[in-house]
Amino acid sequence: MPAPLTPAATVPLTAAGTANTGAANTYSDLKGLASLKKDPQSPQALHAVSQQVDALFLQMMLKSMRDATTDQGDPQSNEMGMYQDMFDKQVALSLSQHGGLGIGSALLRHAGSASATSAAPAAAKTPGALPARAGAMAPSAVAPSGAATGTGPTASAATGAAATPGEFVNRVLPAIRAAATALGVSPLGLLAQAALETGWGRRMPRTASGTSSLNLFGIKADQGWEGARAGAATLEYQGGIATPKHTAFRAYGTIEQSVSDYANLLGNSPRYRDAVGAGPSPAAYVEHIAKAGYATDPEYAEKLHRVLNSHVFRQAVADSGIEV
Numbered sequence: 001m002p003a004p005l006t007p008a009a010t011v012p013l014t015a016a017g018t019a020n021t022g023a024a025n026t027y028s029d030l031k032g033l034a035s036l037k038k039d040p041q042s043p044q045a046l047h048a049v050s051q052q053v054d055a056l057f058l059q060m061m062l063k064s065m066r067d068a069t070t071d072q073g074d075p076q077s078n079e080m081g082m083y084q085d086m087f088d089k090q091v092a093l094s095l096s097q098h099g100g101l102g103i104g105s106a107l108l109r110h111a112g113s114a115s116a117t118s119a120a121p122a123a124a125k126t127p128g129a130l131p132a133r134a135g136a137m138a139p140s141a142v143a144p145s146g147a148a149t150g151t152g153p154t155a156s157a158a159t160g161a162a163a164t165p166g167e168f169v170n171r172v173l174p175a176i177r178a179a180a181t182a183l184g185v186s187p188l189g190l191l192a193q194a195a196l197e198t199g200w201g202r203r204m205p206r207t208a209s210g211t212s213s214l215n216l217f218g219i220k221a222d223q224g225w226e227g228a229r230a231g232a233a234t235l236e237y238q239g240g241i242a243t244p245k246h247t248a249f250r251a252y253g254t255i256e257q258s259v260s261d262y263a264n265l266l267g268n269s270p271r272y273r274d275a276v277g278a279g280p281s282p283a284a285y286v287e288h289i290a291k292a293g294y295a296t297d298p299e300y301a302e303k304l305h306r307v308l309n310s311h312v313f314r315q316a317v318a319d320s321g322i323e324v
Contacts, residue, residue, distance in 0.1 A: 162201040165316035171201065172216060173322050175256045179263035183276050188286030188317070189324050190262075192308040193217060203250040205230035214250035217262045218295075221248040228252075237296040282308055 043106035046183065162168035171192055180187035194216040198204050205213040213230035221229045235242040252258040266272045273294050278284035286308060290301030297303070307313055317324060 165195070165200045165312050166319045168195065168198075168201040169316045169320045169322070172255055172259070173317070173320055173324070175259040177322065177324060179259045183263055183267055185276060186280050186283050187276055188284040188308065189278070189282035189289070189304075190259075191317070191324075192282065192286060192304055192313060193289065195313065196303055196307050205232035207251050211251075213249055214255055214258045215249050215252065216255065216258045217263060219250045219265065221250045225250055232253070235297075237298060240298055 019057075029194060095169045100114045162171060169191065173191060176190045176194065177187040180190055195201075197218040198216055204215055207213060207228060207230045213228075215230065221227075229253040231246060232249060234245055236245050237243070250261065252261065266276055272289065272294070275285055275288040275292060278288055283305065286304035287301055294300070
């Protein structure tokens with residue numbers, strides 16, 4: 001299922017779609033433009049752009065409502081129309097900073113997923129990289145923006161967050177390896193899936209209190225789930241068409257609980273029998289887990305293969321020093 005979106009902390013937005021960490025701005029404030037240009041891929045800038053999308057839609061709605069209710073008698077003065085337009089833009093900006101329509105968040109979620117699996121032509125030629133699947137797109141570097149591979153400091157056990165793919169692997173691979181051994185499959189397939197679902201640990205749903213759900217595999221919280229919950233904006237595909245939704249996900253107290261719950265799901269569901277039967281082949285595992293309909297994304301298998309075949313994935317596993 002699509003990896004959930006965990007937006008960065010809310011930042012004020014200007015009319016140019018820029019992030020500003022200071023006080024709230026008017027729609028005409030352009031001072032944040034320079035900061036957006038300096039680091040357009042930063043979480044703050046991306047979140048600001050998502051707010052701008054909501055603001056634009058809200059402006060269109062307000063304008064349509066005014067046009068539909070305009071007095072058919074004497075036309076309004078130019079000054080009145082100008083002030084109403086200014087007012088509508090400011091209202092749209094304010095609403096976008098306090099929840100908005102959710103459209104911008106859904107687009108940000110989709111952009112984050114695409115970024116995490118975007119092709120890196122050089123990766124296919126990197127010595128030691130796993131061979132690409134026949135007919136697949138170029139392997140992906142799938143590293144978080146601005147992050148380098150390597151182990152670095154140990155990731156926080158409390159949040160599961162990681163600054164690099166290496167830190168993410170260090171944090172989750174021991175639990176994944178134990179679960180994979182119990183299931184009789186390669187831990188690499190499960191690890192690639194966790195990396196894709198969470199953007200290497202950087203995108204996990206958050207609970208109402210703001211804590212991470214530690215949900216590595218994007219398991220939804222259905223009516224039978226009695227544990228803690230977390231919510232996130234997602235894109236669900238119906239007939240190949242992406243539809244924005246707000247989805248409830250399971251929340252866990254530890255990474256180990258998250259992995260254990262996923263292993264139970266695989267082991268107890270006939271739906272995933274072929275995936276569990278893939279044995280030591282991680283490529284067969286990701287192919288079967290996608291074919292079983294684990295996610296609605298029609299490109300789920302291809303994205304998993306990109307992660308699995310990437311140099312970043314191979315290097316992060318090697319740097320972890322954990323035998324797989």
